[in-house]
Amino acid sequence: MADNDVPVMIEIPPDLGRQIHIRHPRHQAAFEKLDLRWVAAPALARLGFDIGGVQYTAAPFIGWFMDAEIGVRDLADTFRYNTLPDVAKAVGLLDQHFKDGVESLDDLPEYERQCILTQAQTELTYAVYWSYQQAKVSMSDTLTASMKWCRYDDDFKAKNGYRLPADPYWLAPPQGSIIPVWHRGGAPNYQPKPMICKHVQDPLNAWERERPQSFEAAEQLKDPHRTIHRPNLQCRSSTNDGILPAWTDCHVHESIALTGERPVEATNTIQALTVNEKSSISAIDPTPPRLSVSIYFCSAGTFAEKVALKLQLRLRDLAKIIPSVSVSSKIACLNELQLPPSCTNQIVLVVASSTGQGEVPTNGGRFITLCDGDTEKQLQNPRSSFKFAVFGNGDSRYAATYNGAAITIERKLQRLGGLPLLGSFHQGDTALQSTALQALNPWWAKLQPTLQDLATHSPKLRRTISDDVCTNGRMLAPSGIYTEAKSRLASRSRQLHSDFHSAKLISVNPPPRNDYQGTYLVTLDIGHMHYNDMDCIQLLPVNAPAKVRRALRALGVNGSTPMSIDFADTICPTYSSFLTEYVDLESPLQNLDFLKQLDSSSTSEEKLQSLSSITALEHLNKS
Numbered sequence: 325m326a327d328n329d330v331p332v333m334i335e336i337p338p339d340l341g342r343q344i345h346i347r348h349p350r351h352q353a354a355f356e357k358l359d360l361r362w363v364a365a366p367a368l369a370r371l372g373f374d375i376g377g378v379q380y381t382a383a384p385f386i387g388w389f390m391d392a393e394i395g396v397r398d399l400a401d402t403f404r405y406n407t408l409p410d411v412a413k414a415v416g417l418l419d420q421h422f423k424d425g426v427e428s429l430d431d432l433p434e435y436e437r438q439c440i441l442t443q444a445q446t447e448l449t450y451a452v453y454w455s456y457q458q459a460k461v462s463m464s465d466t467l468t469a470s471m472k473w474c475r476y477d478d479d480f481k482a483k484n485g486y487r488l489p490a491d492p493y494w495l496a497p498p499q500g501s502i503i504p505v506w507h508r509g510g511a512p513n514y515q516p517k518p519m520i521c522k523h524v525q526d527p528l529n530a531w532e533r534e535r536p537q538s539f540e541a542a543e544q545l546k547d548p549h550r551t552i553h554r555p556n557l558q559c560r561s562s563t564n565d566g567i568l569p570a571w572t573d574c575h576v577h578e579s580i581a582l583t584g585e586r587p588v589e590a591t592n593t594i595q596a597l598t599v600n601e602k603s604s605i606s607a608i609d610p611t612p613p614r615l616s617v618s619i620y621f622c623s624a625g626t627f628a629e630k631v632a633l634k635l636q637l638r639l640r641d642l643a644k645i646i647p648s649v650s651v652s653s654k655i656a657c658l659n660e661l662q663l664p665p666s667c668t669n670q671i672v673l674v675v676a677s678s679t680g681q682g683e684v685p686t687n688g689g690r691f692i693t694l695c696d697g698d699t700e701k702q703l704q705n706p707r708s709s710f711k712f713a714v715f716g717n718g719d720s721r722y723a724a725t726y727n728g729a730a731i732t733i734e735r736k737l738q739r740l741g742g743l744p745l746l747g748s749f750h751q752g753d754t755a756l757q758s759t760a761l762q763a764l765n766p767w768w769a770k771l772q773p774t775l776q777d778l779a780t781h782s783p784k785l786r787r788t789i790s791d792d793v794c795t796n797g798r799m800l801a802p803s804g805i806y807t808e809a810k811s812r813l814a815s816r817s818r819q820l821h822s823d824f825h826s827a828k829l830i831s832v833n834p835p836p837r838n839d840y841q842g843t844y845l846v847t848l849d850i851g852h853m854h855y856n857d858m859d860c861i862q863l864l865p866v867n868a869p870a871k872v873r874r875a876l877r878a879l880g881v882n883g884s885t886p887m888s889i890d891f892a893d894t895i896c897p898t899y900s901s902f903l904t905e906y907v908d909l910e911s912p913l914q915n916l917d918f919l920k921q922l923d924s925s926s927t928s929e930e931k932l933q934s935l936s937s938i939t940a941l942e943h944l945n946k947s
Contacts, residue, residue: 622688682728
């Protein structure tokens with residue numbers, strides 16, 4: 325629209341807007357009769373956009389819905405479509421009341437109406453989310469969206485010292501909208517006086533802070549020539565030969581301030597506290613727990629935090645059985661881990677999700693930065709090794725970046741002197757395990773007996789590399805595999821032979837060139853494979869034959885020779901097929917523990933990590 329043109333509102337043709345039919349898996353026939361529908365995405369074109377002093381009055385916007393937007397507001401508000409009474413009838417919430425002679429929902433007492441409307445609201449919201457899932461349309465659920473916001477807000481405050489400005493009306497889930505007053509809002513800055521309100525600061529804390537100065541000022545007014553003496557309050561207890569608890573200091577100050585007793589008499593107060601403290605000190609077992617377990621997580625979403633919470637519950641149950649196990653009172657983001665963990669009885673458990681191209685999420689990024697700065701100090705001044713275990717949460721459909729964050733975190737903790745509890749990090753796979761409980765169970769099956777052994781026997785831990793995955797010294801280089809290598813490779817083999825089909829490249833537009841950083845349009849012939857709209861199709865580009873030949877030369881192996889790995893019910897690949905289909909020769913080597921078995925003193929780990937796998941292999945072959 326040009327300047328000075330008259331605004332025109334145009335109706336979008338119905339065939340251009342996709343609608344989702346709202347159905348319910350447990351009440352299919354009833355919802356078919358309701359025939360509820362809603363648009364697939366919130367596309368708006370009448371919003372204002374203010375930037376650089378210019379206001380654009382018809383700014384377009386499109387995104388995706390949250391379930392409650394539709395199930396709680398759009399379809400349910402009484403001044404919109406008011407569908408909750410019909411939903412309540414459809415799912416049978418009114419059947420018994422109709423039998424008792426009630427004619428309609430409005431005839432019920434208010435507390436009954438609220439109960440029924442709340443249940444109908446829940447069922448409708450569930451039906452909305454389920455229907456959008458079946459239609460393969462993106463949608464956020466209320467709990468996940470709320471958890472993501474709270475985590476983001478907490479991370480922001482930890483980094484900047486204050487919370488983000490926000491409007492709770494838009495952030496809080498609108499489930500309260502069935503109550504009429506919820507829609508009224510109010511004037512947030514209206515504060516009539518007199519009023520009952522929260523204190524700006526805690527009065528007790530303010531009194532504690534101001535009390536010493538006011539006491540001294542009052543005493544100086546009474547006697548300008550008097551000097552106020554304060555006793556040294558760090559007294560030793562005959563019971564535990566240690567410093568008294570910090571609250572003793574507070575009690576002594578309180579005694580002086582409130583009674584005005586002279587400093588010499590304050591000594592009696594200290595002695596009295598010391599005597600009275602004997603019973604409580606002697607009741608505490610001075611022996612620290614044998615195992616102190618702390619749980620950390622990092623995630624751009626909520627899955628890692630859910631797994632960490634499940635893990636905490638399991639550990640608390642274990643601590644009830646084994647008193648020598650102490651579990652942290654709360655889980656924390658990885659950025660809060662103090663470096664380096666130096667106690668030999670400290671167990672650090674990390675649940676890590678990857679973000680982007682396998683990077684560590686923001687709430688673990690500061691840990692990585694501090695870890696890099698502390699690594700050299702730790703290597704120069706070795707301390708008692710702590711122990712750790714890492715749960716990696718990733719999606720195996722993204723093979724190049726699968727569990728990249730867990731790999732990075734495990735490497736950093738090892739360089740700080742940490743000893744892995746389970747040999748290697750656990751590879752959780754959201755492609756196979758959709759809930760936190762499903763993901764945690766296999767890891768817990770290995771973690772629980774290890775912790776029990778540590779708590780009772782304290783066995784020595786050492787890093788182990790699976791010997792049966794190596795046919796010669798060189799084979800360790802491309803694999804760099806821990807004890808779980810066989811199961812990982814077997815899983816990949818089953819995928820390659822059952823899930824993947826060959827595709828033919830038809831065209832690439834524009835033609836590929838090294839200096840082009842834009843997007844390519846790739847056309848493939850996938851034969852008779854069937855897929856629906858919005859399906860996820862995973863492409864696995866294989867390594868070029870020339871690169872595979874280079875890797876085989878560097879390793880000194882015959883490409884047609886089968887690898888000596890027992891894959892049980894799957895086909896064992898040859899070296900050539902392994903290097904073609906199983907590994908990314910352009911990414912760096914993921915593990916460098918094999919260097920300990922080679923005479924590679926002239927090659928640093930940092931240098932190898934900066935090279936692609938194939939270049940690193942050639943470099944090692946020359947050295």
